[in-house]
Amino acid sequence: AQTVTQSQPEMSVQEAETVTLSCTYDTSENNYYLFWYKQPPSRQMILVIRQEAYKQQNATENRFSVNFQKAAKSFSLKISDSQLGDTAMYFCAFMKQTSGSRLTFGEGTQLTVNP
């Protein structure tokens, strides 16, 4: 079974600064996907970024980038130039590469961006 751990229940950052959210996972799989989802107060789950485990290059999406360390089973999210709209709960999630596999989520990190 897979487990995902987010050790930072809460974080805060000043607007325009950079923040990094941590995630570690445990699996015996070699091929898998990792995701970061954002959940604002509306509670909608929004996909932020995706990483395939077979790719060495770290994924980036505009202000969002990841630091994927496969050997260490670490998958952190960096948010640059933080904006007030980034305030949300962020969930790290693991999925096996097999089609239709479940997502296994971490406990989440509540990020607050202060003006």
Added chain:
Amino acid sequence: EPEVTQTPSHQVTQMGQEVILRCVPISNHLYFYWYRQILGQKVEFLVSFYNNEISEKSEIFDDQFSVERPDGSNFTLKIRSTKLEDSAMYFCASSEIWGHREQYFGPGTRLTVT
């Protein structure tokens, strides 16, 4: 942009009643999922569905729960006899079978059991 929709947005029901939560997945997606999130907790997998049958279910998905694709667009989750602990946000998600396999979530249905 295509999106997953869910109805109702909020459902209040009495303990012991049956509820049906509805979802319309993205039209070209073939895998469908239900997840739940008890307030303040992480999102938990309930069930996945493909080709008109359950492909995987979690230990949470007991005999009280069932899923169905009654027509070409809807995907439903039924809870037969609700309990207080079923109060949660229920999310539907869908994904493609090939290519990008990320799951796209609907806005959720907040279920309150009184």
